[in-house]
Amino acid sequence: MKTTYRGYFTALMAVILLFGCRNFQKEAEVEAQWVPLFNGKDLTGWDIKIRGFELGVNYRNTFRVENGLLKVSYDDYDTFNEEFGHLFYQHPFSSYRLRVEYRFVGDQVPDGPGWALRNNGLMLHSQSAQSMGVDQDFPISLEAQLLGGAPEGERSTMNLCTPGSNVVMQGELREAHCIDSRSKTYRGDGWVTAEVIVYRDSVIHHLVEGDTVLTYSHPVMGGGAISGYDSKVYIEGKPMTSGYIAIQAESHPTEFRKIELMELDPK
Incomplete structure (x- = not known):
């Protein structure tokens, strides 16, 4: 044929x-399979903890929702006196993918620390908001660091910082507080998509715009770099297999238009 x-x-x-x-x-x-953690309307499902204040006190309206965006705002601040804040999602997770779209806007509040310029973070496997001390600065957690570039010089985003924690990389325990990723520098006020893929305490990946820029494993409590915490919560060497997710308020205005999660092992 x-x-x-x-x-x-x-x-x-x-x-x-x-x-x-x-x-x-x-x-x-x-x-x-992606589930929004931020509903675009209000802070339902989230707990606020700001250093120096009791749980739930939204000092100077730091965390707010406007025009469908979750904002870390310093419009009502005259100066910054280490009122480091964290907004915690109310349910813990163990194995999951977390995806956010964020950007930095405006100027840093006066007296904000130099390292906090265009700086925010996704706190992973964190202790709960309820377990934090009134004057505690940062939660015991793993921070996927969100950073914006200055007009000159290189500055990667989705680095790892380890408040009250240590991790293993390339078979070795790493005790440095912050470890740079291999991402490019993101300048200006454009939106950036960041993602983490978390498999309990087995392995954790950081991604920017779909590209894996950092990988580590076996997180445990340790290392210091926090203050004001309850000693009963901090247990040196304890594996970090699950915990809460939080975003930061460290003195630079930040906006989030999407925060969503996909559970990989809901059991």
Whole structure:
């Protein structure tokens, strides 16, 4: 039987369309697994803890929702006196993917520390807001550090900082407080998509715009770099297998338009 070139082309296009539809369906099914932690309207589901204040006190309206954006704002501050704040999601997680879209806007509040310029973070496997001391500065956690670049010089984002924790990298326990990722520098006020993939205390990946920029494993409590904590909560060497998620307020205005999570092992 004679087969024409047009027949081959038609069959090939049918195969391409079939696989394209299947891939699109698969991608849609994956996207449907993402659950928004921020509802775009208010702070329902989140707990506020700011250094020097009791749980739930939103000092100077630091955390707010405006025009569908979750904002870390310093509009009502005249100066910054180490009122480091954290906004905790109310439920703990163990194995998951967390994806956010963030940007830095405006100027740092006067007297904010130099290192906190265009600085925020995603706190992973964190202690609960309820367990923090009134004057505690940072929660025991793993911080996926969100950083914006200055006009000159390089500054990676999605670095790792370790308040009250240590991790293993390349088979060695790393006790340095902060470890740089290999991301490029993101300057200006553009939106950046950051993601973490967390498998309990087995392995954790940091991603920026879909590119894996840092990987580490076996987080444990240790290392210091926190103050004002309850000694009963901090247990040197304890594996960090689960915990809470929080975002920071460290003196530079930050906006989030998306915070969403996909559980990998909900058990």
